[in-house]
Amino acid sequence: MPEGDSVFRTARMLHSALAGRELTTAELRVPAHATAELTGRQVLEVLPRGKHLLTRIEGGLTLHTHLRMDGRWQTYGSSERWGGGPAWQIRAVLGNAQHTAVGYRLPVVELLRTGEEQRAVGHLGPDLLGPDWDADRALQRLSADPGRPLALALLDQRNLAGIGNVYANELCFLAGAGPWTPFGEVARPDRVVALAHRLLGLNRLRSGHITTGDARADRRHWVYRRAGQPCRRCGTRIARSTIGAPPQDRIVFWCPRCQPGDALSRRTEHSPETV
Structure with a gap:
């Protein structure tokens, strides 16, 4: 998508x-x-x-x-x-x-x-690339369900509009939190919201969804679609799984070392609202 x-x-x-x-x-x-x-x-x-x-x-x-x-x-x-x-x-x-x-x-x-x-x-949250962008309102919506996994909270367009699976995975990595980490346990969630706004703003006129700062095709992302490859920060192999309930489940990628926590024990059956 x-x-x-x-x-x-x-x-x-x-x-x-x-x-x-x-x-x-x-x-x-x-x-x-x-x-x-x-x-x-x-x-x-x-x-x-x-x-x-x-x-x-x-x-x-x-x-x-x-x-x-x-x-x-x-x-x-x-x-x-x-x-x-x-x-x-x-x-x-x-x-x-x-x-x-x-x-x-x-x-x-x-x-x-x-x-x-x-x-x-009308159901959408603040648009990350729109004139109505309101970081405080987006954070308020995200925080309304503190137990929801970070990746699913970011994918829910009712919280903030514009994030898809690429950015959800990359933002989890940049936040140092696994995809299953409850939103309420994320350190400095305001920074996650600010970074989401910054990344989409930087990429709005170029293709590739670049999150590393390197536009080369094989260097654009930290974890997305890099399962089995070494983490660009620590060398640990990137893991891959799914999150959410079928048919709306999503593939997630994370570094077990840079994003600590027993991720697989945090599986959830709550699906993202992706539209």
């Missing part, structure tokens, strides 16, 4: 291609909105909200989309051939005289009144 910084870049791409231009093509290839008529309307703006995308359209309408695991928006020039996947995977097409935006494998395609956007995103 894309992290908040990836969604931020997607919103910038779509805004650049669509905002301020009249739609000459508009197809929503989902049963609920297949007959919606949007051509002739101007796209006003495209905004990210956590992992959600809000495309605001003239006339008080908003197209709400979410990428989840496999969804993708791609933009093309007016005469450019589309190449993001077979036609049957296309869920939305928005085009103007210069560009066409094509949404592939989008699991969420919802047309709603702009005044009702809260129905789609």
Whole structure:
């Protein structure tokens, strides 16, 4: 599932291609909105909200989309051939005289009144990359359940919006706490929140979710997807397991030495709220 910084870049791409231009093509290839008529309307703006995308359209309408695991928006020039996947995977097409935006494998395609956007995103916590970012409010939400494992608390978009599995794993390492550590036992949780905001901010205009400061492909992360490899700090082999209850369980990676505690004895059946 894309992290908040990836969604931020997607919103910038779509805004650049669509905002301020009249739609000459508009197809929503989902049963609920297949007959919606949007051509002739101007796209006003495209905004990210956590992992959600809000495309605001003239006339008080908003197209709400979410990428989840496999969804993708791609933009093309007016005469450019589309190449993001077979036609049957296309869920939305928005085009103007210069560009066409094509949404592939989008699991969420919802047309709603702009005044009702809260129905789609009102449950989200403070957006790590949004104008409403409020570190104190995010910390308050996280602290409301002190027994919840750190990784799951960070993944819960109702606490703070934008963290996916990459950052959840990396933040646990940087906090020196195992993924199962109860949030209430994390030293200086305010620093974890501040670091989450800093990391997503630094990566919002570049790919790779870099947490080590090294942009090389094999050096970007401390623990994520490094199971069996030596810890970059102490040399201990990185461990791998799962956290949460199926089907929403997540893979976690940690260093048994740098993130002390009997991690496997802290398994939980509480799943993250990932949307």
